[in-house]
Amino acid sequence: MLYSISIWTIVLIGCYGIGLGLLNGLRAYPVARLGDRAVIAVWLGILALALALLTTGLFLPLSPWVGGGFFLGFLLLAFRSKSTRSEVATFYRQISAWQIVIYFGVALAIAAFVSQPVIWEDTGLYHYSVIRWLAEFGTVPGIALLFANFGFTSAWFAFAAPLNPDILAARASTIANGLIFLLAVLQFGLSLSRIWHKQAQLTDGWIVVCYGCILPIILATDFMSIILISASPDIPALFLVIATAWTILLTETAANETQEYTKNNQTVSLFLAIGAFSIKLTALPLLFVTGLWFLFRYSLNPFNHRWLLHQMALAALFGLLLVPFFLSGIITSGCPLYPSGAFCLDLPWSPDQETSESIAKSTHGWISWYGTPPEGVSPLRWALGHWFKEFGNKVMVSLIVSTIAAAIYLLVGKNRHRVVSRWLIALAVTEIVFFLFTAPFNRFVLPYLFIVPALAISTYLQSFKASELLGRLKISVPFFATGLVTAAVLFSILSVQKDYTRFIVPPPLMQIDAVQKQVNDVRYFSPPGKELCWAVELPCAYTAKGVKLRDPAQGIQAGFVRD
Structure with missing residues (x-):
């Protein structure tokens, strides 16, 4: 901790x-x-x-x-x-002394929570392995040939690599995600404090409603809490959706209230969307809608065509930030948007077509996830029937209905923030439709389900000044800080479960007795049975086929090519 x-x-x-x-x-x-x-x-x-x-x-x-x-x-x-x-x-x-005390109380509670053993399978399957490859060798050519998932590129893995030194023996895999969760909790607390002190703006109410729904879901549901306690890029991608939408709302409300607009504010939202896309390909709709807002929101005046040209040039300049992401994908797998087969190059280390199609189906070919339908039954109907049986998906559908109702309220009712409502509705609808057609996972679509309802609720509260109800709560800051720290200390003591080293560092990843195997001139370690790589010595793979060293003299750091 x-x-x-x-x-x-x-x-x-x-x-x-x-x-x-x-x-x-x-x-x-x-x-x-x-x-x-x-x-x-x-x-x-x-x-x-x-x-x-x-x-x-x-x-x-x-x-x-x-x-x-x-x-x-x-x-x-x-x-x-x-x-x-x-x-x-x-x-x-x-910053007051009591605010510092509150910060460390919150940090201690979160540190205790994320210092639990990592059990999320994807971290054992490939997350931590990719982080170690980056930390020890950088981006390795053809690593997707060793195991297809090693070709997944994410700036989050690059960010986490220096935070996982060998001296910690695989104990720091949750550091990066814990940091993002702490930042979200601090912003939630900041906005809530402003409401208490009657200093709130529309953006504060929106943040409180959004995070007031999302943070408990992450903490209280086993599935999301397991992902939080891991090295998964899903967590930063989730919170970057909220951060990007928040900056758009911040920009639009400032322009609406002061009748002035600082064009450079838009660059921040675009930068956040680019960062989200470089962390997780599923942020493509976020980048698409934010890019449209960046280009056209203030460029529709026919006498202001220079603005559009300026924005296009600026967008192209910011787009260069994605070049390393595309290059990393090409180096590891031959595909700039791996696991998508779009724009793939025929390189010596490009996976064969069968492997590419298999990995694509496993990530975004969701209709094939439920097996082969009976004869005469539509595959889509078959998949939808199985998908809707899951309780989480039923909740997702109800939240989609809530999004539709909130959108109608924002567009039809008296709302002086109608412009920003349209853009946030476009963002939510685009992403929800994208996920329903590609990979309808709850964790991917979660933040988009609350963007529009949170805006409707915060707009209603602001219109009727219902938020002043919170302002009537009189809570002593010293009392709150003392209670928070006491609760955090008790929670951290209870969470260690006699493993007192967790007060210093998180527990290590699972240790697996791997078996050494060889294909051509590539020697690798393979976990037995259905075990995962976790912290197994590099190179760890499962069943490597048709691969050889790219340069035997340099070894695995030079990468791999097809046999």
Whole structure:
């Protein structure tokens, strides 16, 4: 726990400085509240590091020294700006001792929760293995030939690689996801505090409703809590959907209330959407709708065609941030959008067509997931019948109905935020339809199910000033802080279950006695039976076929090619 809290605190402080430097460089959100700028800055700092490390992985192993070098280098560049130094000083002067106590109470509770044993299968299957490949060798050509899932590219794996040093013996796989969850809880607390003090804006109510629904679902449901306690990129992708939609709402409400608009605010939302896509391909609709908003929202004036040209040029410039992501996919699998077969190249390390089709069906060919239907029965009807039997999917359908009802309320009722409502509705509908046709997993669609209902609820509360009910609650800050820390300490003590090393570091990943196998000149370790790789020594695979070393003299770090 102490390791997790220490790393989170260092990364949050550093990423705040890095992101603030980017905000000042972009001249975005110049009049936003300090707390909002802090949250945006931390997200920008995290994504800047993730994208920089993904790029560096093309050339170098992502060791803790490399990660620390980028962290300090970016921080020094950011602090060259006088405005950045001044704002950091102003922000920290406003932090009280009790707020620090509350922060460490929240961090301790979250650290205790994520310091449980990792049991999410995908982390054992390939997440942690990819992180270790990046940490030890960087991006390795043809690694998808060793095991198809190793070809999945994610900037989140690159971000996590330096945070998992060998000295910790596979104990830090949950650090990155715990950091994101902590950031979400802190933003939720910030918005709730503003409501208590009658300082809330529409965006605060929206955040409270969104996170008030999503955070308990993640903590209370076994499936989502298991994913949180893992190295899965699903968690940052989920919260980046909320962060991107929040910045769009922040931009539009500011423009609506002040009748002024700072065009550079849009670049932040686009940067977040690009970062989300580089972390998880499922964020494609998020990038698509955010890109349309970036290009056309303020470009419809026929006398302002220069704006559209400017936005197109800026979008192309920001699009270059995706080049390392595409290159990583080409290097590992020959496909820039792996596991999608779109734009694949015929390279010596490209998987054969049968393997590509198999991995594509396992990720987004959901109609084939339920087996072969009886003769005369439509495959779609057969798949829908099985899909709807699951309780979680029934809940998803009810939330989709809620989204439709909320959209009607926002578009038909008296709503001075109708413009932003249209864009957030477009975002939610596009993503929901995308997932229903490709991979209707609850965890992928979860944040989109609350975007529109949360906007309808927060708009209603703002219109009728019902949020003042929370403002009437008088809670002593010292009392709240003391209770929070006491509860966090008790929870952390109960969670260790006599394994007192967890007070220092999380428990290690599962240890498997792997069997050494060989195909051609490739020697690898294979877990027995249905076991997974987890923390098995590299290279770990399952049943490697038709693969050989790309350069036997250099070994596995040079990569693999087809036999």
